[in-house]
Amino acid sequence: MTTHAQQTISIALLVSSLYLALYLELVPLPTIVQKEIIPVLPLWSLVSFGAWLLFRLGWGVLTFRDTPEAHAELMAEIQLARADLKAKGVDVD
Numbered sequence: 001m002t003t004h005a006q007q008t009i010s011i012a013l014l015v016s017s018l019y020l021a022l023y024l025e026l027v028p029l030p031t032i033v034q035k036e037i038i039p040v041l042p043l044w045s046l047v048s049f050g051a052w053l054l055f056r057l058g059w060g061v062l063t064f065r066d067t068p069e070a071h072a073e074l075m076a077e078i079q080l081a082r083a084d085l086k087a088k089g090v091d092v093d
Helices: 004-023 031-062 068-087
Strands: none
């Protein structure tokens, strides 16, 4: 049984090994690919990952729905905290 961390580390090692093999020219590729594309792959992947994360954040904000149950629960917790503080002599109004 493998954990999520082990799977992530395994995938990271696999991807870095593949990139290193491409960067060290162990895999024959056309010269233009080898000299102009392979060196910028880490930067390109970092920018793409950042764009994907921003998209996910924007989508989450766009599709965010208010939940009346959570609001009611939060208000009940606030009232409980106010009652507790008033019992201790703290003015919360």
